[in-house]
Amino acid sequence: MAGPPSEAIDDLEPEVAPGPPAMSPGTRAFVGGVIGAGGLILAHAFGQVSGQPVSWFWVTLLVLTAATGVATLRVPGKEISFSISDTFSIIAALLVGPAAGATTAALDCLVLSCRMLNSRRSVPRVLFNMAFPAMATWISAEVYFRLAGPAPLEGGPAGTFRLMLLLALFGILDFGLTTFTVA
Numbered sequence: 629m630a631g632p633p634s635e636a637i638d639d640l641e642p643e644v645a646p647g648p649p650a651m652s653p654g655t656r657a658f659v660g661g662v663i664g665a666g667g668l669i670l671a672h673a674f675g676q677v678s679g680q681p682v683s684w685f686w687v688t689l690l691v692l693t694a695a696t697g698v699a700t701l702r703v704p705g706k707e708i709s710f711s712i713s714d715t716f717s718i719i720a721a722l723l724v725g726p727a728a729g730a731t732t733a734a735l736d737c738l739v740l741s742c743r744m745l746n747s748r749r750s751v752p753r754v755l756f757n758m759a760f761p762a763m764a765t766w767i768s769a770e771v772y773f774r775l776a777g778p779a780p781l782e783g784g785p786a787g788t789f790r791l792m793l794l795l796a797l798f799g800i801l802d803f804g805l806t807t808f809t810v811a
Contacts (some may be wrong), residue, residue, distance in 0.1 A: 659756050662809060666759020669766050671736055676727035686724045686732075689716045693732050697739035711740065717765050718802070722795075726769035733761040764805035772798045 629676065676685075694714040703710075713736045721729020741754040776794050783790060 636696055659752060662763070663759050664758070666734075666763045667755075669730055670762050673714065673727035673730040673762070673766065675785065676725070676772045677731055682761065683724055683728075686720055686728050689724070689728075690735060691718045692716045693720075693736045694739050698737050700743070711736070713739070714761075716746070717761070718798075720764050721769035722772070722798070726766045729769045730762040730766035733765040734758040737761050760809040761806055764802050764809065767805060768798045768802040771801055 693716040717733040720732040737757040
């Protein structure tokens with residue numbers, strides 16, 4: 629007896645959702661480098677924050693980061709969503725320190741990655757998503773603190789202008805590094 633035509637066999641096989649496109653060797657090296665550098669920064673950050681007393685202010689920022697990361701906002705009619713949780717990573721970096729900011733940024737992206745569709749979620753993607761904002765926040769905060777010195781709020785009107793410039797530099801660096809890494 630003859631079997632079913634090959635088209636019928638193909639129709640019986642379950643459809644498999646296409647996976648992410650294969651990465652070029654250069655892209656794979658870039659992603660691996662970001663994951664490695666971010667991992668080193670996060671290991672350093674964890675070492676710093678674990679060696680200090682727990683700040684309830686920072687714990688509050690972590691909770692707010694996780695809560696707002698879950699509650700993303702969508703732009704009507706577009707496939708664009710955003711979260712206000714970056715605000716808490718920036719506050720943690722500026723008021724608690726670069727290590728707290730990097731750790732908070734990594735938590736934010738871990739929460740956002742958990743909301744990603746299973747078909748789009750992979751270990752390298754989650755690690756990359758946690759690494760690049762942690763790097764950007766840590767680098768931006770380190771530059772800020774090195775330029776600000778021990779008393780960034782002193783100096784009257786000139787000090788206020790200087791502080792505004794330093795905060796603008798922090799924002800430009802953080803946004804620029806994040807945008808460059810993702811692009």
